[in-house]
Amino acid sequence: MKTLLQVALLLLCFQFRSTGQLANFNGTAEALQTSMYNTFGVPNQNYWWCAHGVDALLDGYTRTRSETYKTRMKSLLLGIRSFNGNTYINHFYDDMEWLGIAALRAYHETGDADYYNVATTLWNDIKGGYTNGAIDWNKGCAGCKNACANAPAVILAARIYRFTNAAADLQYATNIFAFMKANLVDPVTGAVWDAINLNTGVTNKDWIFSYNVGTFIAAGWELYKVTGDVNYLNDAVKTANYAMNSRRTNGMFFADETGGGDGGLFKGIFIRYLSELAREGNIPAATRAGYKEAIRFNAQTLKTNGINPSTNLVGANWSQQPSGSTDYATQLSGVMVIEAAATLDQSYFYKDVNYGGSYWGLTAGSYNTAALTAKGISNNDITAFAIPEGYQVTLFKNDNFQGGSLVVSGNSAWIGTAWNDSVSSLIVNYTAGATFYKDCNYTGAVISLPAGDYTLTQLQARGILNDDVSSVKVSSGYQVVLYENDNFSGTTVTTRTDLSCLVSQTFNDKTTSVRITATGAAPAALTTAQTAPAGKHTFQGLSLYPNPAGNTLYLKTPDNLTGATVTVFDITGRARITGRLTANNISVSGLPAGVYWMTVVKDGKKITLSFVK
Structure with missing residues (x-):
């Protein structure tokens, strides 16, 4: 019989054991991050490089949850303000967008309000560059509508909207995306052109840079997440497939981009956003797998061939070691691709339905409540999941892998009534x-x-x-x-x-x-979450009718629901109706057509059901 200390040590080992891509790239990611910090420290120039520096350090933090990365992030954020004249406001709108994106993401991961204040301050200034449906490249070039100033603006506006719920922020995002699609994106291939000058009417179609391709992918994906409009997702996939089919040479993305300086950052930005699309649960599994394999190949090529083993510095050509010095931008790009590869086979868990709200990636291993909390996942706060091919997850109702359990694999936009917000521990296994x-x-x-x-x-x-x-x-x-x-x-x-x-x-x-x-002998895991029989913590026999609904939705159940708290979520996970029931029905006349989820809570009982309007 094991002692309590032995059990605790065993659980600790389980929690930090990992397989697959994290194990393959974790050491390399740490080495490149360390070399970057030791070589460049806290830079005192190049605003937009440093903005991506915050993002790259945040990659390290989400991978390790190490306080060292948090300290370095904050030092870099403050350093940007210091060398920029004691302000975050900049002449170039795209530079501010990069920092706004990084700061808002840092706020989401750390809860530090300083980052949110930076992001909103920047966004308020960026909106001053909005004319004719898009953002100017800088404050001295009215009518210069560059892709690098507009796709990031969509990303930032869509993410800001998640916090503010301000219709104006979403309108900026949709307007700018529409402008880009009409003026800066090849309607046949999905390639993203560099810029259009509204003063001359000239569009620069000769320059198709990887970072513009990547940010347009992200712009479409972000708008899909906040609107539920699948057309945005289709636009993102179309541009991603352009890169997959037309911009790989011997498997390497944008192999012609081999310069340092600003260009040294481009491919890393592209990989960052392609990797985000690669975990989207609502695109075909084969498509996701193709993206992941392409990213892994680029990362493995860099790891094997493109790193100076004595300095852990990378070159702009990921297929060969740098022959001379490496600048900060180029090192950042290498960090980004390795950090992205380290997340490829993580299982993702989502706070809200349809892969909405906050999300967290977990590698293979065992996670009790404390381990989940350390990764940012609150107890009883999982609603959807996306599990990569070859993995399965065992969910547990209670801490330390106790209570009811359910084995799942694949993707599920909603975990099911019996398991919604009911996971306290879980085990991720590689099975294929x-x-x-x-x-x-x-x-x-x-x-x-x-x-x-x-x-x-x-x-x-x-x-x-x-x-x-x-x-x-x-x-x-x-x-x-x-x-x-x-x-x-x-x-x-x-x-x-x-x-x-x-x-x-x-x-x-x-x-x-x-x-x-x-050999065909493996037991099959469930591909979606299953609903368990109702018990003391849920409502007996509750159903919704009519479904599809008209103006009024009725709740049929033996229970008296008067006084129950009810929340209706749309496909993006956004609460559209919140209130208390005065009878066993609710008006949904104000909802547009779509798919919705309703959560009802009363006297310690809770249930979530879906309906169509």
């Missing part, structure tokens, strides 16, 4: 293939692979070195064959069970190629 460890007893560097055939080149692309596997975990329903030579030749070891140390098979550090096949 095998996990390979550098050292015996499942320790050291770790990489998870789905079913497939892997030559040495393919293993190295995934982060597994030649002759460097010492232990293996095999998911239920899979078989692994380890080969001593490349291309599936030489001596083999075949297993359907875990092997804690390949010394026992005289095969330690001998793996050069691998085959992983499904």
Whole structure:
């Protein structure tokens, strides 16, 4: 029998054990972040580079929750104001937008009101550059409508709207997006042109930069999140597919962008926003998987070929080590792609329906209530989830993996009545293939692979070195064959069970190629959350009618709902109706057509049901 101390230590190990991309890129991300700080410290110039510096440090903070990153973020924020004349207001609208985006995200992650104040101060000034449906590039060029000043403005306006609920902020976002789509986006391919000068009527279609492509993707995605209009999501996917199909050379995005300086930042910005789209639950799984694999390939190429091993500095060409010095912008770009790759196989959990509201990514591991809280997830606050292929999650009603449980995989825009806001602990497992460890007893560097055939080149692309596997975990329903030579030749070891140390098979550090096949014996996880029978914490037999609803929606239940608190959410997770019931019905005449969720709470009982208007 384990002592309480042993149990606590075991839980701690579970909480911080990870597999897959985080394990592959976590060390590299930390090394690049450390090198960036040691080399550049808190810069005293280049406003827009430093704005992205705040964003990159925030990537490190969300990955580690380390106070070190919070301290560095705040120092950089204050440093920007100091070298900018003791103000955050700038001549260039795009520069202010970058900092506004980073500051608002920092406020969301840390709760520090200083960041929110910076974001709103900047947004109020940025709106002064709005004319003819779009934002000017700077305060000295009226009519210069550059993509770099408008797609970020949409991102910032849409995110500000989530906090202010001010219709004017959303109107700015939709107007600017419409201007861009009409004037700066190729209607056939989805490519994003650099600028249009309204004074001359000339559109610069020759310059198609990665960061403009990335921010337009994000602009469409953000508007979809706040409006529920799928056309915005389709626009984002169209532009992302342009990059996937037309701007990759030997797998590398925008391989022609190899300069430093301002251009050194471009690809990192693109990757940041493509990675956000890659976790959107409402696009096809195959599309998401394609985006993730492309990002992983670029990150792995940089990790393998593009980092100076003695300095951990990167070059503008991610396929080769820098030959000379590296500037801050170029290092930031490298940090961004590695940080993005570290999140690719995380399972995401959402506060609101339809993947709305706050969201949090978790790697494989076990998380009790304290561990979830440390990651920013409050107790009983999960409403939707998006779990990548090859993973499954076990949800628990109570802390420390106790109480009712439910195994889920795939995506669910709503977790279901019985589980909505009812998760207190959970376990994320990799289930679709095998996990390979550098050292015996499942320790050291770790990489998870789905079913497939892997030559040495393919293993190295995934982060597994030649002759460097010492232990293996095999998911239920899979078989692994380890080969001593490349291309599936030489001596083999075949297993359907875990092997804690390949010394026992005289095969330690001998793996050069691998085959992983499904045997068909694995139990299937549920692809969506299921509704459990009603109990003492929910309402017996409550239903809504008519559904679709007219002007009045009726609640049918044996319970007396008078005095119950009722909230109606739209598809974005925004509360549209809030109040108390005076009878078992509610007026929905003011709602536009759409899909809605209603939450009813009374006397400790709670239920959420969906309806169509």
